[in-house]
Amino acid sequence: MRESLTTRSAARSRTGSRSRWRKILAHNLAAYLFLLPALILFATFSWYPIARGFIISFQRIDLINPPQWVGLDNFRHVLSDPLFFRAWRNTLQFTLLALLLGYLVPVVLAIAVNEMRHARAYFRLAFYLPVILPPMVTILLWKWFYDPGPGLANSVLRLLGLSQQPWLQSPRTAMFSLVIMSTWANAGGTMLLYLAALQGIPAHLYDAAEIDGANLWQRLIHITLPQIRTVMLILLVLQIIGTMQVFTEPFVMTDGGPVNATITVLLLLYRYAFKFQNFGAASALGLILFVVLVIFSLLYLWLTRKTMSNEL
Amino acid sequence: MSGFIVRSLRLCSLLVVVALVLAACGAPTTTTPATGTAEPSTAASPATTAEASASPATAETATGGSSPRGQGIRVTTTNAPDENNPSDIARHKQLLEEFKKVRPDVEIEAHQGGFDKEAFTAKFAAGTMEDTYLVPFTEPQELIARGQAADITDLIKGWENFDSFNPEVLRIVQDQQGRIYGVPVGGYALGLLYNRKLFQEAGLDPNKPPTTWDEVREYAKKLTDPSKGRAGFAELSKGNQGGWHFTAWKYSFGGDLVQQKDGKWTATFNDENGVKALQTLKDMRWTDKSMTEQQLLTVGDVLPLLANEQVAMAVMAPDALRDMKNKFQAKIEDFGMAPLPQGGGNGTLAGGAAWLFNPKSSPEVLQAAFDWTVNRDFNLTAFEADLKSRQERGDLVGFPELPLFTGEFEQQRQAIVAKYANAPVENYKPYMEAKIQLRTEPPVKTQELYAVIDTAMQAVLTDQNADPKQVLDEAAQQFQTQVLDQIK
Numbered sequence: 079m080r081e082s083l084t085t086r087s088a089a090r091s092r093t094g095s096r097s098r099w100r101k102i103l104a105h106n107l108a109a110y111l112f113l114l115p116a117l118i119l120f121a122t123f124s125w126y127p128i129a130r131g132f133i134i135s136f137q138r139i140d141l142i143n144p145p146q147w148v149g150l151d152n153f154r155h156v157l158s159d160p161l162f163f164r165a166w167r168n169t170l171q172f173t174l175l176a177l178l179l180g181y182l183v184p185v186v187l188a189i190a191v192n193e194m195r196h197a198r199a200y201f202r203l204a205f206y207l208p209v210i211l212p213p214m215v216t217i218l219l220w221k222w223f224y225d226p227g228p229g230l231a232n233s234v235l236r237l238l239g240l241s242q243q244p245w246l247q248s249p250r251t252a253m254f255s256l257v258i259m260s261t262w263a264n265a266g267g268t269m270l271l272y273l274a275a276l277q278g279i280p281a282h283l284y285d286a287a288e289i290d291g292a293n294l295w296q297r298l299i300h301i302t303l304p305q306i307r308t309v310m311l312i313l314l315v316l317q318i319i320g321t322m323q324v325f326t327e328p329f330v331m332t333d334g335g336p337v338n339a340t341i342t343v344l345l346l347l348y349r350y351a352f353k354f355q356n357f358g359a360a361s362a363l364g365l366i367l368f369v370v371l372v373i374f375s376l377l378y379l380w381l382t383r384k385t386m387s388n389e390l
Numbered sequence: 391m392s393g394f395i396v397r398s399l400r401l402c403s404l405l406v407v408v409a410l411v412l413a414a415c416g417a418p419t420t421t422t423p424a425t426g427t428a429e430p431s432t433a434a435s436p437a438t439t440a441e442a443s444a445s446p447a448t449a450e451t452a453t454g455g456s457s458p459r460g461q462g463i464r465v466t467t468t469n470a471p472d473e474n475n476p477s478d479i480a481r482h483k484q485l486l487e488e489f490k491k492v493r494p495d496v497e498i499e500a501h502q503g504g505f506d507k508e509a510f511t512a513k514f515a516a517g518t519m520e521d522t523y524l525v526p527f528t529e530p531q532e533l534i535a536r537g538q539a540a541d542i543t544d545l546i547k548g549w550e551n552f553d554s555f556n557p558e559v560l561r562i563v564q565d566q567q568g569r570i571y572g573v574p575v576g577g578y579a580l581g582l583l584y585n586r587k588l589f590q591e592a593g594l595d596p597n598k599p600p601t602t603w604d605e606v607r608e609y610a611k612k613l614t615d616p617s618k619g620r621a622g623f624a625e626l627s628k629g630n631q632g633g634w635h636f637t638a639w640k641y642s643f644g645g646d647l648v649q650q651k652d653g654k655w656t657a658t659f660n661d662e663n664g665v666k667a668l669q670t671l672k673d674m675r676w677t678d679k680s681m682t683e684q685q686l687l688t689v690g691d692v693l694p695l696l697a698n699e700q701v702a703m704a705v706m707a708p709d710a711l712r713d714m715k716n717k718f719q720a721k722i723e724d725f726g727m728a729p730l731p732q733g734g735g736n737g738t739l740a741g742g743a744a745w746l747f748n749p750k751s752s753p754e755v756l757q758a759a760f761d762w763t764v765n766r767d768f769n770l771t772a773f774e775a776d777l778k779s780r781q782e783r784g785d786l787v788g789f790p791e792l793p794l795f796t797g798e799f800e801q802q803r804q805a806i807v808a809k810y811a812n813a814p815v816e817n818y819k820p821y822m823e824a825k826i827q828l829r830t831e832p833p834v835k836t837q838e839l840y841a842v843i844d845t846a847m848q849a850v851l852t853d854q855n856a857d858p859k860q861v862l863d864e865a866a867q868q869f870q871t872q873v874l875d876q877i878k
Contacts, residue, residue: 140511226683227619245687247852289399333628335686335854337845353630353837355507 094271143211151314152362156350162363169302169322171253172342180261180268181314187265188272189302193294202273206266213263213306217330220259221246249339256327256340260350266315273310276302308385319371343367393857438626449488455465463496463758466520470500481776488772489765493624495760505529505743509629521751522576522759527742528831530563535544539571545760546570550866551768554799558828563744567596573760577769577792578707579828580638582606582728582819587721588613588620588702598727599820603642606703606731610680613702621687622680624692624701625851626673631688633840634846635705637739637831639667647832647839648874655834655874660862666733668858672850685851693720696725705730707741708790708821711813715786726817727790742792758796770802775812790821792828838873842866 103110135152137145148253156162191201208216224245232242245255282302292300303310324346327336333340334349343363351360415485426725471478486498501510505525525533533539546552547570555574563572569670586596592612626635636659640647643663649656658664675681682701684691694714695701697720708727714720731739745763747756765772781787788811793800808815832839842865849856 155876160868242854247683249852332686333844334630335844336848337856349841352508354835354843355511 090119091108098130131361131364134357135365139357140355147384152358155356155364156357156362156366159346161338161341161346164345168253168309168338168340169344172257173318173321174325175254175257176260176324177314177317179257180265180321181317181341183261184265184307185272185310186271188276189228191269191300192273199255202270208263211263213326216259216263216331217327218295220262221245221331241333248334249337252332252336256324256331259331260321260324260327268317271313272306279305283357308381312378312381313384315374315381319374319378322367322374323369341386394845404565430812434521440833455791463754464499465522465755465759465762466499466500466501467759467762468520468523469504470502470702473502477785479779480779480783484775484779485766486771488769488809492765492769493758493761496762498762516795519748519749519750521748521755521761522745523748524575524743524745527562527574527740527744528833528836530744530746531565531833533746534563534571537749538746540749540751540756541571542747542756542760543570545754545757546573549760549764551795551799554795555796556793559794560744561747562742562830571743571744573763573767574742574744574794575763576794577740578709579730579738579740579792579826580635580705580707581738581790581824582731583696583708583710584703584726584728585699585724586726587617587724588819589701594635594834596726597820599726601729603667603731603733607670607678608679608840609672610674610703611678614678614680614838618699619655620700620702621682621695622678622702624673624682624695624704625847626687626689626692626705627844627847628686628689629853630837631842633715633843634666634739634831636667636843636847637840638705640664640731640735641673641731641737641739641827641829642735643667643733644737646739648834650834653831655877657839657866657870657874659839660859660866663735664862665859668846668850668862670680670733671847672854672856672858675851676854681851686848696720705760709819712786717720722786725814727821729821732826737827737829740792740830770806773803774806774809777806781810781812784812786813787811787872788815790818811832835869835873836878839869842869 134145136147136149138148138151139145143208185203191198191205194201211219225249226232226242226244229245231245235242244251246252279301283305284297287297287301323344324342325348328340328342329348332340336344344367347360347363347367349364350356469484473479482500489496489498501520505523510523510525513569530539538780559572559574559577563574564570579735582599583597584596589596589599592609593851594612596611600609606623611620614620626632637647637794640659641661643666645661645662645663647657649658649740671837682695689706689710692706694702694703696704696706696710697714697718711722711725711727714725715722745767747759749761767773777787788807799869846858846861846865849861
């Protein structure tokens with residue numbers, strides 16, 4: 079008798095919890111169903127490959143024999159490659175140059191466009207236009223610009239009476255040339271973000287400043303820049319993350335040359351994987367880059383959090 | 391927080407790229423079809439002259455099979471004709487019709503895509519490899535050693551024209567015991583492509599192209615005309631193509647790029663002859679100033695320069711002539727082809743393609759696949775019909791190819807070529823009559839080798855202070871320690 083009671087109550091509580099789950103599920107079923115395609119797609123095309131990437135960096139894979147665990151061999155291989163440090167140096171050089179040029183240009187453009195009374199829409203479009211071009215088109219166009227013979231860049235220099243440059247043809251100038259191109263191609267997008275930030279500055283601040291007799295420069299220093307400071311900081315971090323992954327420009331224009339002057343981390347990774355079929359080394363290098371980028375991502379996260387709480 | 395995870399994980403998209411390739415094992419490959427021009431073995435599809443327009447048709451291919459299910463033999467193959475190229479598709483249809491006459495019981499299913507190392511390894515791993523597949527000359531030895539190519543000795547010896555095969559070429563698909571694993575179907579040997587009209591204008595005899603590198607230097611100086619933006623000579627140095635061409639230079643000066651002793655490989659491309667080769671190139675660039683200002687060139691960059699008379703001479707494979715005509719509207723009668731100039735080595739680089747066969751296919755499928763490949767590439771009726779239609783379509787017919795056969799069969803083939811040739815065949819006489827040893831690409835870690843040599847080529851072509859010996863020594867040392875010494 080007692081036994082049957084306990085079993086019954088246990089059964090009841092089981093059905094109870096089951097029905098609670100069923101209720102929750104039924105309640106959110108539609109939501110889960112809507113989520114499902116995204117979850118499946120992310121899992122298949124994003125999370126699974128990423129997880130595999132981590133695993134592969136500790137394996138030797140030739141796609142024929144079963145993968146072999148090799149411990150840190152791939153990392154040793156990557157770290158002993160003289161091109162590894164070359165690639166990091168080049169990547170950092172690109173990032174730094176891209177910050178010097180590519181970070182300030184959009185700010186200046188945005189402020190200039192914002193100050194315009196006329197033709198603002200035209201300039202906004204004109205500066206943004208390169209962003210719309212497919213990267214390959216941009217790159218092929220600039221290949222012509224940089225032609226050391228009849229190219230546009232040297233023609234301009236000739237007109238100005240300056241000495242001709244070898245542009246992509248010399249290890250000294252190749253990376254710088256890539257940065258100029260990449261700035262031209264990307265500044266427009268960043269400029270739009272700054273413009274949006276600029277438009278968000280309350281007009282009464284400027285009105286008050288003008289009443290106080292502040293000139294253009296003073297308004298810039300005391301109102302504009304402090305107001306868009308957080309946006310600038312966030313974009314700075316984003317740009318570092320973005321430029322450290324530079325690939326398309328050197329891949330198409332120089333293939334890392336001349337004399338490895340433009341080989342970047344991603345380009346090296348690409349070579350490991352797709353030219354030398356060394357997927358382990360490629361994944362190991364990817365993991366190293368990942369760790370570096372995570373640091374910047376955390377910084378980004380912290381910055382966005384801070385701005386959010388400031389604004390709230 | 392989860393937003394952050396997603397975001398930072400996304401940053402790691404590079405890992406995704408690598409892993410996707412692995413995850414994609416077995417998926418049908420979407421490799422770009424052959425461009426047709428000879429390129430180093432890295433090219434997505436081997437570019438052989440015979441293979442000119444040979445790559446893929448899909449749906450149409452599998453038609454024809456009216457035979458009831460279960461009776462017909464189905465053969466899968468790579469290199470279906472290019473879907474976007476009507477003349478490729480037309481040619482393939484014609485070949486299928488010819489084949490139907492011989493083997494009405496066989497259905498050919500051609501898949502898109504030519505040789506692609508990672509795609510092929512993936513297909514082998516997944517067991518989805520085609521019954522017959524086309525690979526560049528660098529690959530058969532490795533595939534044979536791995537047991538991924540079927541022994542077709544008995545099949546090929548039963549073929550009526552087997553005795554006519556050029557033994558030099560056949561060796562590329564043989565193992566040490568002399569067993570045969572493939573059907574070589576076409577190829578190229580690097581030579582010197584030059585503009586006869588510009589030769590004449592410069593007071594040079596277009597029938598006497600330079601035969602030594604010293605002569606090339608002299609000729610290039612005379613052909614250079616800065617006022618017209620014209621360079622006498624151009625050479626490749628990007629995308630591993632610099633290493634590919636340097637290999638030919640090295641062969642022409644003598645010696646190997648790598649040598650094997652007691653199972654251990656040693657880099658030897660920085661020897662005296664290698665330095666001589668690179669020094670010649672450097673002298674042309676900086677002392678003679680007879681080369682293009684623009685460097686970091688690939689085949690695709692140099693062909694338009696040749697077509698526009700901005701460059702007078704360049705090392706090329708003869709099938710470049712076809713691209714010059716089709717893609718760049720070059721006046722093809724202005725161009726001549728000479729053997730690779732020499733520096734004492736009497737050698738040049740030869741590449742090409744061979745059909746290999748899947749060892750997992752059943753004997754009757756292998757027989758059918760073999761019949762298809764020899765019919766496709768050597769059936770004289772199909773060969774003639776193909777050349778005829780190529781000529782009618784305005785394709786270039788008659789540019790030089792690697793002599794696959796000897797004796798009567800080769801003469802028969804040549805007679806057909808002569809009948810439909812629209813290329814100025816007499817312009818290629820120096821090339822055809824040359825007696826230069828054909829050598830294949832270096833057999834070990836070829837792409838890694840080419841990559842380090844690209845760097846050395848770029849050094850002497852973009853920096854007038856670069857020391858050829860030093861850059862080659864560095865490249866050799868790096869290739870030795872990083873690549874050769876790592877081979878287990």
